Amino acid sequence: MATETLATWSKDLTFSSLPTEVISAATRSFYNWAGCTVGGSAHPATLIARKALSRFSGPPTSRLLGSIDSVDVDAMHAALFNGIASHVHDYDDTHLDTIIHPTGPVASALLAMAESLERPISGEEFITALVAGVEAECKVGLGVWPDHYDVGWHITSSTGSIGAAVAVSKLLGLSATQTAHAIGLAATQVTGLREMFGSHTKSFHPGRAAQNGLLAAILAGEDYTSSTQALEAKRGWANVVSTSNKLDEQIGSLAPSGRWEIVQNAFKPFPCGIVVHPVIDGCVLLHGEMNKAGLSVDRIEEVNVEVHPLVLELTGKTAPRDGLEGKFSVYHGGAIGLLFGKATPAQYEDGVVVGPRVVGVRDRIRAKVNAGFRADECHITVLFEKEGGEHVTIEKHVDHAVGSLERPMTDDQLVEKFVDQCVPVLGRERTDEASRWCWNLERQQDIRQIKTVL
Structure with missing residues (x-):
């Protein structure tokens, strides 16, 4: 029942049910992701992907963060390219219990989708969907940790497509059944091998996970079906990708009765493993x-x-x-x-x-x-x-490294990190405006306005 339980939980999640600390953690996670994405926007891995795939883009709807020339592409490619950029410097957030970098796949898919819609998405809607996605990927990650990682899967991307699918399904208002199908569609697109660490392909992983999750939710929204036991079945995701399976236990610990995983998210002071x-x-x-x-x-x-x-x-x-x-x-x-x-x-x-x-x-x-x-x-x-x-x-x-939960990065340190990455790309004035906009995510009335600053 893990797949259906997760889908129902996500559908029923509301902004009013999120504690203040969860809203703060989501805002900080998005803020950090935005800075990392801008910072990685001119990296060769990002630029090569953009050049190679440029002739396949559809109608431009969604912003490539950090593009000085204000480049928009279709949502599918925006999810991929922003996902690559967000991870290429290895400077993104980390759920320390699983070493998942959760915001990259989820936010890259979510923002691309939000910008492509004809209606405005408020900051509250966006945060709720972001939290749903991060919780989903971290819970399923905990369900197979550490065996899944030890055997060679890159857990950020192998769970990231599931988190992205849940987040976009939430944003689109899909039913619990449709969300379960989206989870299945994402789970069957499992991506990411640790062998690729140290190459361009490592950053491709979260980009592809974002794209896969976005695709899954869009298909499910049109009633494209999958197994509604995709995570827990004998030949489903957890049992195929891991020699151990604690999925029921972890999905059963979803907040608010259990633990919010997003508040366990830490931020890197250094751009490396x-x-x-x-x-x-x-x-x-x-x-x-x-x-x-x-x-x-x-x-x-x-x-x-x-x-x-x-x-x-x-x-x-x-x-x-x-x-x-x-x-x-x-x-x-x-x-x-x-x-x-x-x-x-x-x-x-x-x-x-x-x-x-x-x-x-x-x-x-x-x-x-x-x-x-x-x-x-x-x-x-x-x-x-x-x-x-x-x-x-x-x-x-x-005893505890800076950036750990015992010595977390402060808001001032996150701002310094954001500015250090963004100023070379955006200039100081635009960076300051972008910083203020991202910190005020909760109060934004239309997420599509991010194009005016990033």
């Missing part, structure tokens, strides 16, 4: 201490880091060849933290990743697993040889 964040955080702090102590990065003999086991599994690339591979290298993350005292998209440009100073520091970093550490914890030891042969050691233990 989230498991690298403790090391970057610690190295950034060490950079400041090194400067105060007069210790030069050029005098580092070795750096030893202890990390959670997942860090080396996901980000163990010792010699990344470009920016996308650098996002999956704990060694590059540590090197730029020590060298620059920061990690923004600029530190993940291709030239920086293969630059001799970065490579020189990176090659002195050694990482080993500490099975007792949490995923947001690490310990860093840096050994220096000072002039005259004296050896100095400095250490840093990161």
